[in-house]
Amino acid sequence: xxxxxxxxxxxxxxxxxxxxxxxxxxxxxxxxxxxxxxxxxxxxxxxxxxxxxxxxxxxxxxxxxxxxxxxxxxxxxxxxxxxxxxxxxxxxxxxxxxxxxxxxxxxxxxxxxxxxxxxxxxxxxxxxxxxxxxxxxxxxxxxxxxxxxxxxxxxxxxxxxxxxxxxxxxxxxxxxxxxxxxxxxxxxxxxxxxxxxxxxxxxxxxxxxxxxxxxxxxxxxxxxxxxxxxxxxxxxxxxxxxxxxxxxxxxxxxxxxxxxxxxxxxxxxxxxxxxxxxxxxxxxxxxxxxxxxxxxxxxxxxxxxxxxxxxxxxxxxxxxxxx
Numbered sequence: 001x002x003x004x005x006x007x008x009x010x011x012x013x014x015x016x017x018x019x020x021x022x023x024x025x026x027x028x029x030x031x032x033x034x035x036x037x038x039x040x041x042x043x044x045x046x047x048x049x050x051x052x053x054x055x056x057x058x059x060x061x062x063x064x065x066x067x068x069x070x071x072x073x074x075x076x077x078x079x080x081x082x083x084x085x086x087x088x089x090x091x092x093x094x095x096x097x098x099x100x101x102x103x104x105x106x107x108x109x110x111x112x113x114x115x116x117x118x119x120x121x122x123x124x125x126x127x128x129x130x131x132x133x134x135x136x137x138x139x140x141x142x143x144x145x146x147x148x149x150x151x152x153x154x155x156x157x158x159x160x161x162x163x164x165x166x167x168x169x170x171x172x173x174x175x176x177x178x179x180x181x182x183x184x185x186x187x188x189x190x191x192x193x194x195x196x197x198x199x200x201x202x203x204x205x206x207x208x209x210x211x212x213x214x215x216x217x218x219x220x221x222x223x224x225x226x227x228x229x230x231x232x233x234x235x236x237x238x239x240x241x242x243x244x245x246x247x248x249x250x251x252x253x254x255x256x257x258x259x260x261x262x263x264x265x266x267x268x269x270x271x272x273x274x275x276x277x278x279x280x281x282x283x284x285x286x287x288x289x290x291x292x293x294x295x296x297x298x299x300x301x302x303x304x305x306x307x308x309x310x311x312x313x314x315x316x317x318x319x320x321x322x323x
Contacts, residue, residue: 076106097163112152119151120144173206175274178267185260192220
């Protein structure tokens with residue numbers, strides 16, 4: 001038995017051990033054979049009900065998607081690797097990313113666990129081809145654990161990137177929303193009605209901001225606690241400009257000062273800050289364009305301008321060499 005066969009057997013054993021641990025853990029969490037039989041019975045009953053219901057292909061796809069999401073939620077709720085504090089932190093990040101469903105955190109945890117297992121499995125299967133450490137089984141095991149940890153971290157970075165993009169989009173459209181809010185309050189509307197009107201008008205311009213304003217208007221209508229609803233809005237969006245808006249509205253309601261005047265001042269401030277940020281981006285554009293111009297545009301210009309002269313020089317050298 002040569003070395004390559006031994007390495008292949010070791011990789012297969014590591015992969016089988018990984019999936020065996022997952023299978024044992026899953027069986028223990030779902031009650032063994034009885035839990036699997038009950039799960040199959042529930043799936044059969046749901047599929048039977050689905051067969052009796054006549055629907056279109058889109059409804060079937062949405063049903064499958066909901067079933068997958070329910071399965072991911074069930075898996076994420078039973079993963080014992082994450083405590084309540086970490087789940088609360090992920091819930092805040094998911095809310096800021098626009099995912100406010102009840103099982104969003106559980107779905108994210110299930111995806112994290114699945115991506116980690118996928119990275120670990122790929123590392124086991126391709127571990128023998130890694131330089132330096134591919135010859136040692138212990139090093140491949142450590143690489144498998146590191147790949148599992150990296151795979152668990154990757155979905156969090158995706159969610160953080162989505163939250164950052166969402167905040168930037170809302171920050172760019174906030175001055176327009178403040179102008180609309182000033183107009184609505186000048187027309188005599190209350191704060192809840194004004195926020196609802198701004199949410200309706202901003203749907204086509206900035207859907208994330210319109211969604212947040214719509215949720216705030218619903219909270220104001222149902223609870224009546226303006227301070228709590230506005231603070232929840234500031235917590236969900238997590239922008240300094242939104243916090244300044246909430247602080248202005250809260251102080252106006254507390255001390256009885258006109259909301260319109262405070263909103264008009266804040267609107268001017270946010271508009272000026274937005275213009276200043278655009279000017280800063282425009283000023284940074286010229287230095288950023290230097291490297292792409294040197295790499296892509298300058299060689300083409302040199303080739304076009306100096307190419308004919310170089311060709312004539314080569315032709316002249318060839319003629320003189322033949323003479």
